[in-house]
Amino acid sequence: MAVRVLVVDDSVFFRNRISQILRQDRRIQIVGTAKNGREAIQQAVQLNPDVITMDVEMPVLNGIEAVKGIMKDAPCQILMLSSLTRRSARVTLEALEAGAADYLEKDAKLWIEKESDVSAQVVERVLLLGNRHRSHPPRKSASLSSRADSVPSSRTTSAASLARQTPPKATSRPAAGVPVSGSSTTSGGHDFVNKVSFPTCKVVVIGSSTGGPAALQDILPSIPAGFPYPILLVQHMPKTFTSVFAQRLNGICQINIKEAEDGDVLKPGHAYLAPGGSQMIFEPGRGDRVKVFPSDERVTYKPSVDVTFASAAKIHSKHVLGIVLTGMGADGAEGAKLLKQAGSSVWAQDQSTCTIFGMPKAVINAGVADHILKLNDIGQLLKNKGGR
Incomplete structure (x- = not known):
């Protein structure tokens, strides 16, 4: 069964780009998109996705509040997309504390210049989180502790x-x-x-x-x-x-x-x-x-x-x-x-x-x-x- 994904981002570019990347893998199914946190909660309840890719900064309802609402009403694995600023770092860590599972760097230039590397990372992370959701689905809670971390480099040489x-x-x-x-x-x-x-x-x-x-x-x-x-x-x-x-x-x-x-x-x-x-x-x-x-x-x-x-x-x-x-x-x-x-x-x-x-x-x-x-x-x- 394909991993069901909801894509949430206020940027049309990123909504389309993420959807395009994920649709290339037959193990993944895009079940919907949303442009703000309020829509994300509504879509999560209606569509019951395995994984949500979530923008950090959004209008109407930001990523933190959206994560809290989703983990309360329709818990699933949430992958935050964050820019590398101190503000975004703080917000992302708060989202992780609210129940988001992981995060990836969100940089339009990087996503264009290193398209294949970024695509591989996004697909790999979504599949891992989707499998995690199937084997250990999160329970409804008003305040879940965080589960998150980082973005390994795209280079392949080991330490x-x-x-x-x-x-x-x-x-x-x-x-x-x-x-x-x-x-x-x-x-x-x-x-x-x-x-x-x-x-x-x-x-x-x-x-x-x-x-x-x-x-x-x-x-x-x-x-x-x-x-x-x-x-x-x-x-x-x-x-x-x-x-x-x-x-x-x-x-x-x-x-x-x-x-x-x-x-x-x-x-x-x-x-x-x-x-x-x-x-x-x-x-x-x-x-x-x-x-x-x-x-x-x-x-x-x-x-x-x-x-x-x-x-x-x-x-x-x-x-x-x-x-x-x-x-x-x-x-x-x-x-x-x-x-x-x-x-x-x-x-x-x-x-x-x-x-x-x-x-x-x-x-x-x-x-x-x-x-x-x-x-x-x-x-x-x-x-x-x-x-x-």
Whole structure:
């Protein structure tokens, strides 16, 4: 059955362009269009789409209010289309918090000059969200938490080349007791959480992509200010979004959170979000500082979980806890192998609580996940460690 899509945009150009892109794939059916948020809510109730592509800025009723109305009356997967301005970043993050699932960059010039790349991204994202809707349909709610994240670069070179600058890759042999099927059999309930030993470490590194902002806003606020380690956050996001997102996280968390800057000294109870468009590693010879630098254009993800994991393995050896959360693709799998090779611990989010299971699944199938955990279990374990 084709994924049913409602296209919402006040721009005739974008309504037509998005519809043209999606109609090229037989797995997608355009069931309607709308030019403002009020029409979007009405059409969502009448047409019951699987996915809605939603403009951020619209007349009559904007994207945020439209998302709230749709998630209350006709919940489905909503893909926000956002320009890369600070205002649009704030509005998009609010829409994600209201229940939107994901977002893509909206730039007329880019959509014309890189037509094939943009088309592939739009189709891929709509199909993934459509499949997600079929398997895990959202429930009606007046206030859903966000599920979102970012736009990976359209380039196809992975970060493995940078990751390999650290010690040799680990084998793909499964960690003890870890299934490679991608299903979680090790998580659930307080009894389980109490049985999981928090590893001895000096730093926690968390990587995420699609669904990451929601996941991070779920687990980070529960961590007490006295958390004994610094935390590095690698979320696939453009530069404009990471600065706004860091501010947003800092406002809701007990620990201090900032967008990382080159030379930042790492402190316990502080988290550092890698800037979009850059890479974040540990400063060579100084495990207590981070180095932030413009990304090599050949690397797909900016920032890349693989790059930061690889640096952590090289500098901190066995004293790292790497956590891979929801996201498209496989970023983090190569770096997680290096962490295991160095003797560190790796946790992966389980399928049932992921928006997109790609990144955790890649880590699990590589056989390097020590535990496959539900999102709330990850949050509880971090909270418990901070309270000790």
